[in-house]
Amino acid sequence: MSMIVRLAWRNVRRRPAQAALLLLMLCLSTTLVSLGLAINETGREPWNRLHNSVNGFHVQAYAAYHTREQLELPRLPQPDPANAASADDQLAELAAQPGVVAVGGPWPILFAEGRVGGVALPIWVRVLDSQPAAVGRPLVISGRWLDDGDGVVVLEDGLASLLNVAPGDEVTLAGQRLRVRGSAMTTSIRRYPGEFPATIWTNRATAAHLRASGAVPLGAALELRLARPEDAAAFVAARAPTYPDTGSLMAWERARSRANGMEPYTLVLGIIATLLAGLTVATAAVLVTGRMAAQSRQIGALKAIGVTPRQALAVVLVEYLAVATVAGAIGIISGTLLSPLIGRESPILYGAPAAPPITWPRAVTAFAVAMAVVVVGSVHPALRGVRQSTVRALASGARPPRRASRAARFAAIAGIPLPVVLGLRSAMRRPGRTLANAIGLALGVAMVIVGLGASKATRDFLASQAMDEEEAVVRAANAMLIDQAVAILFIGAGLLVALAAVNAMIVAIFAARDAARNHAILRAVGATPRQTVISFVVAQLGAGLLGCAVGIPLGVLLYNSTVTGSAKDLPTMALPALTYVVVGLAVPLLYLMAIIVPAARLARRPAAGALTYE
């Protein structure tokens, strides 16, 4: 075992650039995976702090005063008193359950049309006492809490912030002009616009006036604290089946998980991480394949002195798994540390986001991604390399083709110039490598298309909507989130294209090594350096074109199945044809720039060196 580890370590030291590149790509994948998972937890710590300070609920219940049929009417009628009494009974029954140690409410909830900060919007009015409740007392952020006076309200802080309403201002509810005493925050409801409609608190005296002015009682909310908070989910699960479907029962964990509003980021990061992992598989496969071809003599020598194929395979795996382990560790830490930076843009978080603690599931996922990528990418080419016969490994350079390429022969018959035909033959010789290269590029191109599509669809959608005042405000708030999500998408796309270009360059470097002998032969029989470069570029360019040909439809497919699948309001992909043309031209051009360096180096290489190598 020590010999295997020693050989693996020597290999890393001998090819530090390859190991560094693989490490970089794996780190990006694991960081994004870890970030995607951690982002949902960045609001957990502020939520926990707020939940403690408001003496938050373990179980929250809501009972509706209306029947299902009434709730579906365009305008809510006043509730049937019998229904309202029944709903109040349900809540009282819950409050009396064993395990309940404290109760907040029930608090009546009214529905009213209102005007806040000059914007007309629907409002849920929660009726609380001026005295702090035993459970779920909102935390005052500005001004002060309700007193027993008439005509006073406290705004939920998200609403007050978004519409710039301060203590002392006036709002209108059900036609009544009310004075704002302050703003407050609670985990009982999500911050506006995460929670919709917006919430305003008022006292019983004011609520009575509102009812008289036409505000409709919707139902009542109850908040319970249990002796054992960890029993909340079971408490809910045991009672949910018999609880009326017009109401709701929710455990505190569920409330916490839906309070973040980070789903767009999770989706975007998930897509990028998946594509990046795919690209890294392709890179690992190219690196191992190239290394196996270049190291066949070394492997042959090892096998000749008694190293078994399994041990030779183990050397490769140990080296790559070691890199994956480091990448997993870096990824989990960096993803976790980066998560608050993205979370800070959310308007519905309760204060500044914080890096969540590293948890086992996230750590295992990040490591599993890194391990899976290197195993999938390296085992097959490594196995193929070590299975080569010892004599062949000792004698050979690149594996010769088994049959002439029919496609290239057809190209020759069709009168395509000789350097191009030679390039095509070379590309056909290693279809696996061409394919891996093409897959890498296709993933990058797909991501660019997804980014462009998401950006355009969002802009088109917002422009096409006839919005009322409130929608305009909410959308403006959400636009910031969407813009950032699209920006992340583009950064991810740029990253993928850049890595695909690096991937292409690695492939080109290995291909240049493989092609060195052939090019030297061609020059020995009279081909000019320019002709050999053209031949080389053609051999490599096929992958670039294939990457575009597959990447563009893949991007459309990915967009339609993920972005529009999760955001129903957004239309399916509809980019102008020119965009596809620009992407289709720009990516092969970028690819060409990536491969031109090894091509030029190949042309400068003296022919004699390659010919005397064997």
Place this chain on the structure above:
Amino acid sequence: MTNFVLQAKGLSRHYPGDGVPVRAVDTVDMAVETGEAVSVMGPSGCGKSTLLHLLGGLERPTSGEVWLGGQRVDRLSETGWARLRRRSVGFVFQAFHLVDELSAVENVELPALLIGASRKAARGRALGLLERLGVAGRAGHLPDRLSGGERQRVALARALVNEPLLVLADEPTGNLDSGATAQILRLFAGVHEAGQTLLLVTHDPRVAATADRLLTMRDGSIVEDVRLEGGLSRQALLAQVAGWEP
């Protein structure tokens, strides 16, 4: 006036070594007449192959001149050399150096296509040469499917396809068994009899004995230049080198 196809004047190739440069080829003067076959022998590492590469433009000299067909060629660019090789120089290598992706006939027609011959004409010339060298039946096979002797015959056909001024052969029998070696020797003799100018680098006295002249190299320099006239001197060469240890 003597008609030289190839001349080297003060030709040197030095490589950086540990402090002292390695003189792979050191101030070589030589000339080859039209239709002449010249063998170059010498121990391993004496600079034979490097000399051949310098004469064929595969390697750049450190100093000195190379003249081919009355034209000074050592200053040509890589492209210039490539164009010159197409028409004027055919190479045969110990390791055959056929393009793996091309069939035997495609390898042979490659130089013809490079000088602009039509596909039909190039194919015709290639098949004719393969026929002449006895491998027409293997024309459609990839190099990997050919024996060593067959590969070398294909390589020889490729070297001859554009009827070059000069054929340079580097250990053409070095990778062949005795039967294939005999076949290749007969072919070289036939090519020489047809008036082709040949320069062969070899360890094998039997190959060297097919030439008109024998150059012997040591430490990068030509130390002996012997004309092999008639069967007697060839026999003498073979006798001299009977115990030759390559």
